[in-house]
Amino acid sequence: MRKPDRGTLLILTAPSGTGKSTLVEMLLDRVPELTFSVSYTTRTPRPHETNGKDYFFVDEATFSRMEEENKFLEYALVHGHHYGTSEELIEQHLTERRDVLLDVDVQGATQIMRKRPEAVSVFLLPPSFQELRRRLEGRGTENAETIRRRLERARREVHHCPEFNYIVVNDEPEETYEEMRAIIIAERTRPARRKTTINAIISTF
Amino acid sequence: MRKPDRGTLLILTAPSGTGKSTLVEMLLDRVPELTFSVSYTTRTPRPHETNGKDYFFVDEATFSRMEEENKFLEYALVHGHHYGTSEELIEQHLTERRDVLLDVDVQGATQIMRKRPEAVSVFLLPPSFQELRRRLEGRGTENAETIRRRLERARREVHHCPEFNYIVVNDEPEETYEEMRAIIIAERTRPARRKTTINAIISTF
Numbered sequence: 395m396r397k398p399d400r401g402t403l404l405i406l407t408a409p410s411g412t413g414k415s416t417l418v419e420m421l422l423d424r425v426p427e428l429t430f431s432v433s434y435t436t437r438t439p440r441p442h443e444t445n446g447k448d449y450f451f452v453d454e455a456t457f458s459r460m461e462e463e464n465k466f467l468e469y470a471l472v473h474g475h476h477y478g479t480s481e482e483l484i485e486q487h488l489t490e491r492r493d494v495l496l497d498v499d500v501q502g503a504t505q506i507m508r509k510r511p512e513a514v515s516v517f518l519l520p521p522s523f524q525e526l527r528r529r530l531e532g533r534g535t536e537n538a539e540t541i542r543r544r545l546e547r548a549r550r551e552v553h554h555c556p557e558f559n560y561i562v563v564n565d566e567p568e569e570t571y572e573e574m575r576a577i578i579i580a581e582r583t584r585p586a587r588r589k590t591t592i593n594a595i596i597s598t599f
Numbered sequence: 600m601r602k603p604d605r606g607t608l609l610i611l612t613a614p615s616g617t618g619k620s621t622l623v624e625m626l627l628d629r630v631p632e633l634t635f636s637v638s639y640t641t642r643t644p645r646p647h648e649t650n651g652k653d654y655f656f657v658d659e660a661t662f663s664r665m666e667e668e669n670k671f672l673e674y675a676l677v678h679g680h681h682y683g684t685s686e687e688l689i690e691q692h693l694t695e696r697r698d699v700l701l702d703v704d705v706q707g708a709t710q711i712m713r714k715r716p717e718a719v720s721v722f723l724l725p726p727s728f729q730e731l732r733r734r735l736e737g738r739g740t741e742n743a744e745t746i747r748r749r750l751e752r753a754r755r756e757v758h759h760c761p762e763f764n765y766i767v768v769n770d771e772p773e774e775t776y777e778e779m780r781a782i783i784i785a786e787r788t789r790p791a792r793r794k795t796t797i798n799a800i801i802s803t804f
Binding site: 395396519520522524548549558559561562565572573577578581582584592595599 | 600601724725726727728729753754757758760761763764765766767768770774777778780781782783784785787788789790793796797800801803804
């Protein structure tokens with residue numbers, strides 16, 4: 395397949411517990427030319443997380459300085475922790491014709507969609523509220539209070555899904571992966587992302 | 600995967616000789632819930648063509664009557680023959696939640712895109728003019744004059760490709776199939792095509 399002139403900025407969001415991390419892993423493993431945008435955060439690393447791979451873990455002072463220096467495409471406060479996406483890192487990937495996958499919360503997604511109308515936004519929706527609760531409880535990593543907060547937040551977030559370009563319902567991971575992959579491949583064939591190729595072909599006519 | 604509320608109207612166009620028929624066959628064979636819209640034409644069937652499957656072959660009088668009765672979503676005169684797409688047949692498929700693939704010339708595609716802004720349009724582009732000529736000559740079915748006319752027409756048609764939603768370059772049939780399939784799957788996840796599903800899920804929150 396022909397490479398586009400420039401990568402696609404992909405925004406993926408979902409209520410906590412929907413299964414976004416599993417989907418991101420499948421996509422990064424299997425879709426060529428797809429890169430993950432590593433975010434900055436002030437929260438503590440979870441046991442399996444690596445600095446520079448899952449997140450850049452920074453302290454509050456560093457985060458504030460970056461914020462003041464306008465380094466973030468978006469930043470948000472989620473469950474008491476700061477999260478931010480570096481604009482410079484993203485630009486580099488896009489210029490090098492790699493698609494960039496941004497895993498952000500709904501608040502962050504909305505900010506990026508306003509700043510970057512060319513970005514492609516996907517809302518991953520759980521099959522139902524009951525199923526989301528079941529998944530959050532099944533994880534066994536959060537206490538009842540945290541689960542309650544996440545569900546409350548999910549209640550607000552789902553109403554934003556019609557603002558997104560695509561809505562994928564996460565019934566089954568493999569099907570969800572297929573739909574998300576289709577969105578990525580399809581978006582590479584947009585005229586705006588293939589101007590150089592198209593002009594080169596038309597010039598032979 | 601969840602069925603959308605309503606099928607997608609897919610418009611596929613390409614200069615003659617690009618390989619559109621091969622792609623259409625692959626898609627109809629392999630993509631579930633995809634239907635081909637059989638067009639009406641006044642041209643003579645080719646040896647391998649079946650009435651009602653490839654086209655509805657009708658005489659000039661029948662075609663004119665249908666045209667007067669506003670039965671066509673689009674109609675065009677191509678190389679001296681009339682071609683028309685029945686609106687009623689398409690509506691039926693879309694309502695029954697099947698995607699409808701319209702194989703039309705650029706003129707017809709432009710008409711439909713104006714009438715049906717919700718349609719998804721794809722321009723299939725040959726890798727170059729030289730390759731298009733090689734393919735047309737390789738067929739061995741048309742004489743030099745017909746090939747010359749088709750190439751002349753292609754020269755005008757390719758300039759319309761940026762007006763389409765997607766542009767697929769037909770370098771290699773299997774890759775072209777993959778891109779086109781991705782477009783079809785991705786378009787099924789558009790919020791506008793999933794209102795019922797989405798509202799049902801949101802209502803559980």
